[in-house]
Amino acid sequence: MITALTRTVAKLLFLPSLMIAVATLVKGYADVGDGFTAGVIAGLAVLLQVIVLGRDEVERMLPLRWAPRLAFAGIALALLDALAPLAFGQPVMTHLPPANVKPIHLGSLELLSAVVFDVGVFLLVFGFSVAAIDLLGRASPDRLP
Amino acid sequence: MGDALTLMAPIAIFWAGGIGVAAIDGWRGMTARGALVVHLAGFGALALLAARVLTSGPVGMIAGNWPAGVGIRFRADPLGIAFALLSSLVLIVAVAYEAIGGTPTRAFPALSLFLAAGLTGLFLTADAFNFYVFFELSMISAYVLTAFGGQPRQLRAAVIFAVVNLLGSVIFLLGIVALYHVTGSLDMTDIAQRMAFAEQNPAILSGTLLFVAFGVKLGLFPFHFWLPAVYTGVRPSIAAILSGALTNIGTYGLLRFGGEMLPRELSLAAPALALLGTASILYGAVQAIGRAAPDEVVAYSAIGQVGYVMIALAIGGAAGYGAAILFAIINALNKTLLFLAIDLRGAFVGPAVAIGALSVAGAPPAAGFFGKAALFRAGLTVGDGAERAALVALIAAGGALSLLYMFQAFGRRYLEPRAEERPASGRGRRRLVAVVALSLLVFGCWPEPLIALSERAAAVLPGRLP
Amino acid sequence: MTLVLSLAVAVLFGSGSYLLLQRDLVRVVGGVVLISSAATLFVMSASLTKGTAPILPLPNGQPVSDPLVQAMALTAIVITFGVSALLLALVYRVYVSHLSLDLEDLAAAEEQAEAVDEAMGGRLERAPMTAEERDEWAMR
CATH class of the missing domain: 1.20.120 (Four Helix Bundle (Hemerythrin (Met), subunit A))
Structure with a gap:
């Protein structure tokens, strides 16, 4: 049952959910949170919009068709970050800076190579789930060929 | 580097x-x-x-x-x-x-x-869990690949393949977690060391879970039910990938998890393995003889061929493992050739299929002969007279049956009167198939590299238990 | 606790298997998801130690819970997530091309298509593939 109330609430919830997702991503290094969770939260935010407002209306607000490209960018970024240490003769996924060196802080964000990996994971999960939602959101009977 | x-x-x-x-x-x-x-x-x-x-x-x-x-x-x-x-x-x-x-x-x-x-x-x-992650990576790709083509046959094959193999993957995950729970480690070497001191019942349970999971991947006799529908439903190149590349997961997994990590349990299970292997060989051969469509014949033959790998595993020891590896390598090449060639027409194709058929049957000029020969030699290292006689009879009967069904299918396909009328396939594909067939012949004449590789590979695993 | 966990795993696995045996494809997907959840729960129950969260700094003298099973469970969840999306896409593809979610109907359509195929003397042109539901396993 979709009423004016649910539509309003859904629209109101969208930006705060994205903010929570980004917060989960950023604080993952000192507290609970990581890229995957953040991607799922952001994906759920889009899912709520698609369910309540319908795919067509959401597509006017958000470029859903870009989601696969986002996923590609994410996996490429994560893979690059994981493989980059190989170029310096180190095993894959080696942290930079190493464990006993204090990283540079930007507020509560620590600058680690692992953060890049997690951002890649976030983009991948977000892009993938939005693409899947988009695909399945098109699955209504009146759209069949 | x-x-x-x-x-x-x-x-x-x-x-x-x-x-x-x-x-x-x-x-x-x-x-x-x-x-x-x-x-x-x-x-x-x-x-x-x-x-x-x-x-x-x-x-x-x-x-x-x-x-x-x-x-x-x-x-x-x-x-x-x-x-x-x-x-x-x-x-x-x-x-x-x-x-x-x-x-x-x-x-x-x-x-x-x-x-x-x-x-x-x-x-x-x-790392056992990393094995699971890469395993899922390849399986997920394979699920999408089976749907490649989008025809009803392919979609149905994809649904069956995905559901059955997902169940297999879940069972495999349970097996790995059971190993972790027993040994407290995920590193394969640590698991192998600690499993030797583990209690027997949990070890047998984990081993059984892993065996079922890999049996599903291999299409071994009691777990084969999904295989014919899938292998005949998908495109030839996908069938070649499934039977030539993905089946290796099963063989490798049994060698790695059984031979390296659970050697005690594997030797305990040897009679069961031999029994299932025999059942697989006979079931595959009998079913293949009864089939008319060539792709179905090759699919059932795939069920039969994994039976030999089981026999080799049951024999165990360096000779048995070496035979299993050599057989798996040659079988993967056979199946790749046959699934690709069976759909083609024209010059080179008939001889290529004939070479594949000879190789499956284990007849001399083709590489398959050395697979069977290694199994034979391994069999002579164990057991008493009766066991050896049974093994010889099984290999001979299996070979004869596979010769029969392969050439039945071959005759139906290439020697029938109307065969000449069908349009020939593209030249490139025919050449590719001819090259694969030729390599099987070359390995049949010069098998030393393959034999050496399989012996080196088998030397990684611990020898037969006292 | 062990009993409760094993009961939960058993019930999840049982209901999953029941759904898996249905003819309706959406129920089959539901069954796969339930069985995967049972596996995840089993992973969690295999943990070696139980205690507080294993995040530095560690509390003195208190046992920490085994972080490895949680990493494994998370990975299993991620894989299940990807696989269910993939299966749903596959089921959607089946629905689009057959307007049915029943595997038996699919088999019937297959026979029909084969008859047509035979009559036309060659393979029909293939339809385009589904979307790219494959890129997500990579993360951990």
Whole structure:
């Protein structure tokens, strides 16, 4: 049952959910949170919009068709970050800076190579789930060929 | 080059290439050729790694520079590298087959690369859970690949394949978790050491779970129910990939988890393995004889052929494991050739199928002879007279039956009066099939490299228990 | 606790198997998801130690829970997530091309298509593939 109330609430919830997702991503290094969770939260935010407002209306607000490209960018970024240490003769996924060196802080964000990996994971999960939602959101009977 | 780079280069090439090929949209001719180039580059990297492993011993690396026991360990030893080379080779042939024919979608080339990344990763990892992750990577690619084509047959095959193998994957995960619960480690070497002191019942339970999971992948007799519908439903190149590359997971998994980590349980299960292997051989052969369509004959023959691997595993010891590896390698090449060739028409194809048929039956000029011969020799190292006689009878009967069904199908396909009237297939595909058949003949005349590789690979595993 | 966990795993696995045996494809997907959840729960129950969260700094003298099973469970969840999306896409593809979610109907359509195929003397042109539901396993 979709009423004016649910539509309003859904629209109101969208930006705060994205903010929570980004917060989960950023604080993952000192507290609970990581890229995957953040991607799922952001994906759920889009899912709520698609369910309540319908795919067509959401597509006017958000470029859903870009989601696969986002996923590609994410996996490429994560893979690059994981493989980059190989170029310096180190095993894959080696942290930079190493464990006993204090990283540079930007507020509560620590600058680690692992953060890049997690951002890649976030983009991948977000892009993938939005693409899947988009695909399945098109699955209504009146759209069949 | 550093250890880490040599070890990870094949996985990195396949994975990055897969992403690259998936990202270029619209240039259809390019994707298949590009994927073929990446496959060849990855195979080259694997060959480099193999040369290094075979000359100066295993190569290892722990991800993230973590201390041993904390980080995820990768390592290349002859056993893993043999299967990685084989799977990569089969994928090259299958992708070349599609590239020559003009691949219709961009999904197939990219997925074949993701599949290669998954397979290479699982053959080169020394961490049981990482094995599961790469295993799922290759299985997910395979689920999408089976749907390739989008016809009702293919969709149905994909649904059956995905559901059955997902169940298999869940059982495999349960087995790995059980191993972790018993030993408190995920590193394969640690598990192998600690399993020797584990209580017997949990060890047998974990072993059974793993055996069921790999049995499903292999299409071994009681778990074969999904195999014919899938292998006959999918396109020939996909069938070649499934039976030539994906089946290796089952053989390798049984050798690695059974032979290395649970040797006590494997020797305990030897009679059951021998029984299931025999049932598989006879069931596959009898079913294949009763089938008219050539692709069904080859699919049932695949069920029969894994039976020989089980027999070899039941024999155990260096000779048995060596025979299992050699047989698995030759069988993968046979199946690749037959699934690709069975759909073609024209010059070269008839002889190519005949060579494949001879190889399946284990007749001399083809490589299959040495697979059976190794099994035979291994059989003579164990057991009393009656057991040996039973083994000889089984191999002889299995060979005779496979000769019968292969040439029944061959005759129906190529010797029937109207066969000449059908239009011939493209020249490129026929040449490709001819090259594969020729390589089987070459290995049939000069099997020493394969035999040496399988012996080196088997030497990784502990010998027969006292 | 062990009893409760094993009961939960058993019930999840049992209901999953029941759904898996249905003819309706959406129920089959539901069954796969339930069985995967059972496996995840089993992973969690295999943990070696139980205690507080294993995040530095560690509390003195208190046992920490085994972080490895949680990493494994998370990985299993991620894989299940990807696989269910893939299966749903596959089922959607089946629905689009057959307007049915029944595997038996699919088999019937297959026979029909084969008859047509035979009559036309060659393989029909293939339809385009589904979307790219494959890129997500990579994360951990």
